């Protein structure tokens with residue numbers, strides 16, 4: 001008999017994500033010969049641009065194959081410094097910058113470096129599924145603040161004020177948001193800053209990973225730039241995964257106060273050492289090479305967004321706001337609840353609707369419960385228009401069957 005490992009409380013506090021469960025059920029159905037469309041993925045469907053792949057090849061050929069400095073190569077940190085200055089108006093020193101194995105790893109480093117048991121992290125819901133789990137791995141306590149469709153899925157100053165306690169360590173801001181696509185305006189960010197200003201023990205983690213996939217006009221709003229007086233307690237994170245279709249390369253970066261970056265670097269040093277040397281060379285080219293890919297992919301995503309929102313709003317029982325960024329649509333479908341499928345199953349929750357659509361209409365949507373939102377589902381429009389149209393037709397056919 002194989003012995004069962006005695007799992008830590010930490011390991012037991014997180015489970016297989018709902019997204020992973022659905023993806024594996026979809027794979028099972030596909031193996032049975034069903035043509036299931038999955039709109040679950042959180043990554044661009046484009047290839048990494050050629051100039052970036054060539055830079056990686058060159059790095060390999062030129063022997064750029066050794067350990068790098070733990071917090072990233074000097075060349076990449078210089079490119080990141082320039083990026084923060086040019087795109088965000090943030091003037092930061094090199095020792096305020098760190099490169100990690102994806103933006104997700106930035107969160108790990110930050111929470112492991114700062115959270116003790118019971119420390120609270122305010123997470124506006126809907127949230128990216130990994131936030132609460134990473135907080136839990138670091139033995140912190142996620143504190144959810146519900147931000148529904150009525151407030152455009154965005155944290156309001158009064159809701160933030162009400163959630164702050166003496167134990168609050170961090171508040172998460174994610175704009176454009178995964179899963180809602182919501183984008184905070186400069187005024188909205190400034191209003192949140194006003195609340196945080198009154199609570200000097202609260203730090204801000206600004207997850208800007210979808211910065212470049214944004215369909216609103218004007219300058220991108222990030223809190224460290226809008227409230228420079230708070231930059232001494234702000235960690236601004238970003239990366240190349242979404243903007244440059246580089247999810248598999250695993251390069252994220254951040255800027256924050258020197259002492260925090262130092263502690264995070266020490267933690268990273270014992271986990272991964274520096275990030276992959278070749279991927280870092282590729283990321284330098286992403287940040288410093290031609291930027292036309294950003295405009296081209298944004299235009300493609302915008303066209304898809306407009307069509308998908310329109311198609312979803314044709315589905316009975318579904319209402320979809322127009323997201324301002326990222327590549328997700330997040331429709332509300334509470335009007336479907338209480339209805340019955342042709343075989344007599346009552347749809348009581350968003351999970352019921354997701355399994356009905358998967359089992360009977362061959363389309364995977366991600367139920368909002370995965371993101372702390374019981375009335376919505378997420379679809380990713382990082383797929384061709386043809387696939388998206390077919391998927392929306394299947395969702396519509398399912399909704400039309402509900403009585």
Ligand code: PMP
Pocket residue numbers: 042101102103104105128174177178207209239240241247250251252
């Ligand atoms: N933040 C958000 C909001 C995300 O959606 C993701 C990726 N799904 C990440 C961070 C992590 O990005 P990376 O792939 O660079 O780790």
